[in-house]
Amino acid sequence: MAAPIGLPVKRREDRRLLTGRGRFVDDVRLPDLVHAAIVRSPHAHARVLAVQARRARALPGVVAVLTIADLPECVAAVPPLVASPRFLRAYTRPAIAGPKVRHAGEAVAVVVADDAYGAADAADAVVVEYAVLPAAATVEAALAPGAARVFDEWPDNIAGPSTAAVGDVTHGFAQAHAIVEAALNVPRVAAMPIEPRGIVAQPDAPDGRLTVWTSTQVPFAVRAAIAAALGLAEEQVRVIAPDVGGGFGAKGHVYPEDVLIPAVARRLGRSVKWIEMRREHFLATAADRDQRHQARLGVTKDGTITAIETTFTRDGGAYPVLGDVITLNTINHLPGPYRVAHLRGTALNVVTHKSFTAAYRGAGRPEGAYVLDRLLDRAARVVRLDPAELRRRNLIRPDEMPFATGLRYRDGVPIVYDPADYRAAFDRLLDRFEYGEWRIAQQARHASTTPIGIGLSAYLEGTGIGPFEGADVRIDPSGMVYLQIGVSSQGQAHETTLAQVCAAELGVDTDRVVVVGGDTAVLGYGNGTIASRVAAVAGPAVQRTSREVARKARLVAAELLECAPADVVLARGVAHVTGLAERQVELGALARASLRSPTLLREGTPGLHACAFFRPETVTWAFGAHACAVEVDVETGSPRLLRYAAVHDCGRPLNPMVVEGQLHGGIVQGIGAALAEELIYDGAGQLLTGSLMEYGVPRADQVPSLEVIALDFPSTRNEMGIKGVGESGIISPVPAIANAVEDALADRGAEVSRVPLTAASVWEALRRASTHPGHSRV
Structure with a gap:
């Protein structure tokens, strides 16, 4: 049905999700797939002295037990989501810990087996020898003289300051009749999405790329991290965020496992799946x-x-x-x-x-x-x-x-x-x-x-x-509209709201708009579904792109209907002359004609297709x-x-x-x-x-x-x-x-x-x- 902007239409994606037809990471099935389980440190601060995996390797169905010694590409493989300003101290983060662990739950080994249960059993059989070190587990402990340092190369545990000021607070308080003071604490809390994190990595997909399905809010950032760690061009890596069961920011970062599992898949030459357990989620998710x-x-x-x-x-x-x-x-x-x-x-x-x-x-x-x-x-x-x-x-x-x-x-x-x-x-x-x-x-x-x-x-x-978002819109000869976006959904109803924006410009029902996002192969780049930004940044990008396709549709319709482009109305999936609804042509026919349109050929842009971006100031x-x-x-x-x-x-x-x-x-x-x-x-x-x-x-x-x-x-x-x-x-x-x-x-x-x-x-x-x-x- 038609759904102009501003109407409270029901979410299109809900029927698919409520009837069990959603496709989440754990639903990905591939030939020759093996499963990974991660051995995690029980200590908050310790040196890893040895990893004994003989018993684990001897268990039925175990394919491999790998440590940082087997995966040198994982040594400094996890970049920050935001590059640190010059006044904040730099650090490196491994995808799997090497000589030292810095928090309880940090990965020290990865076990791969024929099924998830076998992998979990083998992970329990891995014996890690640690030299436990003093931990600075609170801010007070971390700032105390002589505190155990998180990073040995830092002189203390301060990453850096944040400061900002307006006016003169000394003068402002001098003007006050009353001053109230308080010590106010906000505790550590968790996002707790209903779906924990998960990853499937296929090292040699049919298109020749390393393909990764992951429960993430930032597929392009994940792609960049994988490519950098594994020495690949970004075009050689495809990251897909399928249906994602909630994120709330917790999935808006590159995690060690995002790099570790693809690295393991390439080492083994087999597709590998890892699904986070809720206990792991508590320990290892932001x-x-x-x-x-x-x-x-x-x-x-x-x-x-x-x-x-x-x-x-x-x-x-x-x-x-x-x-x-x-x-x-x-x-x-x-x-x-x-x-x-x-x-x-x-x-x-x-x-x-x-x-x-x-x-x-x-x-x-x-x-x-x-x-x-x-x-x-x-x-x-x-x-x-x-x-x-x-x-x-x-x-x-x-x-x-x-x-x-x-x-x-x-x-x-x-x-x-x-x-x-x-x-x-x-x-x-x-x-x-x-x-x-x-x-x-x-x-x-x-x-x-x-x-x-x-x-x-x-x-x-x-x-x-910002910095920007983009959209790609194409009308095919059947009259279906394909909207491709660089952002991914974790429940925000992109398939509904962005389809409304597109449909309003093209004069079609929203059920004629297919929204595709969360796939690095469909658009050049996207900055992620974070910071309340999709409607305000991707929305205008979709509108601009759809408006350009509508302009081209009117040009082609004017040629076929022998009228001025300004007299063409796009409504109900057809183009017709203003005041003469019987003089019309369907969008599918326009799409076919657009490939040979003299006007569009002169412009150098045949086809009812466009891609545009929006950059907010x-x-x-x-x-x-x-x-x-x-x-x-x-x-x-x-x-x-x-x-x-x-x-x-x-x-x-x-x-x-x-x-x-x-x-x-x-x-x-x-x-x-x-x-x-x-x-x-x-x-x-x-x-x-x-x-x-x-x-x-x-x-x-x-x-x-x-x-x-x-x-x-x-x-x-x-x-x-x-x-x-x-x-x-x-x-x-x-x-x-x-x-x-x-x-x-x-x-x-x-x-x-x-x-x-x-x-x-x-x-x-x-x-x-x-x-x-x-x-x-x-």
Whole structure:
């Protein structure tokens, strides 16, 4: 059916996925396929003295047991996703550890067998002799004098700093009537996609290329890493991301296994499959957050923000794969949607003997919102203002737009917010949430054992970072439209939304558009499905390309229909003359005629085909705000969400239903981070919450009905007016819920400064408040 841009049409891919016709990495079957299992270090820091594999090699069905000695191409084979700036220390990362392991779970050997069970049994039979070394498993330990170093060639465990400032914070704090300070910690959390990672490598595909199927968000980056490590030209490597069961940023990096499994396949001359187990996922897949802030905020008597400052650390684990991207994101998003004349953010990017952290949905933005919103609520209490009113007074007004913050985004461009009306959007949230009514209900429950708290949070998100995306559009003689893109989907509905963009330009139904992505063979290059960028960057590329094909179709139709190109209308899969629908020609016939079109031949571009790219000057800025009501049982400490509402500005929505789904998903993940999720390590670098029995993910009974309002303030950074939405939903739940819990307990003197807010942690805050007034933080 026809689906112009902006209609809430159902996702086209869902029927295929829900009826079991999706094709994931583990569904790839090849002749002569063997299976790999990885032997991983149980120690966070150790020298590998010997690998004894005789017993493993003797087991039935075992093909090979390989170490770094057998795979020298894997010594320094895993590049960072983002090249480190000159002020961050360089490092190398092996695809399989050599003389030293730097975190528990790092690979030390790979076993290949006829089936996955045999490979796992043989991996258990491999005996590795280690010399265990002291581990620096926390930031405090890593920064201590004489700490064990993650990289022997570094003088310490500091990868480098991240700093940015606006105005003069000393002057700003001098103007303040009140200054609130807080130590605010955001723990390490995991993305936990439903499908763990997996790879199949075919060393000599029918087209002669090394072909790799992998569950990734960045197939072109994976291709580049494989080619570089194995000494191949990139054109000799094909990487395919088939259906991917969630990514959320965790699959947005090049992993050791992405290089290791293709290297093994080439060594053996056989196709090799490796599928990650959930325990491996906990140990070896990227986590995120793990920031510790010492922050302060100054306000005048009337609640005007005078300055904000935070000094913080980020635990990057053993390999700082994103350099300072996350910490810069935190600093750049710290002012949020408010006028902040004086700001300073200072971060240390620290390495430790834990699995590496990278980007999980939000990627530094939730941390900035958590710091800002927690301080705003405490400042409101000090100056005796309602938290909503304090925020309203500081929100940037429409007449101040476009608003320059004075900071520079990580693409080097000064940050200037897209025009929007933050106050109107915030007021709409308060109305939908019924903020005033909830304050009345709170007073009624003031003295009960289940008091109510109300939490707010507002944010801005930089979305749609470049450098570019492209699209290739072709109409074949059957009238089918083939749209090839450089990005891959992990559930974002590209087959629906980008087909809508293409169909709107060509005048066809979306079911006539075949969307192909996630394959390095179909387009020259793509930068990946990360950073809320596909709609805002690939969308305009698809529109430009489709528009060029439509132009060519009108030229050919004008020749056949003997009219001016401007009089040709493309609709319902045909081209007809304006006002004369009976004078028409089908798109398939146009495609055939286009190969001999005199006009197109003169242009040198026969065929209804085009390829175009879009390069944004910088990111778009999307606004959002969340409100929630939480009930706390003071006898058990258990918090319970009663209501949750959010507004979000995604610019011009391609498909409102998809936008709502993205926001719901992000909010639920944020609720999980607020109430349950934390990766906990002991002092020796051992993961204590390494299964779904210990690591809490959000449950259905923890999530109330979510009310989401989509706003439409079109971006000025692309011709479609689009702003990204993929990561936005996760930014505000943690600060909003934490504010609500603290609001519920404010009269009892309890403060919460870290998450997750489990029943045990809230109960401990209440206990401390009753026995040690003024020292009740958790």
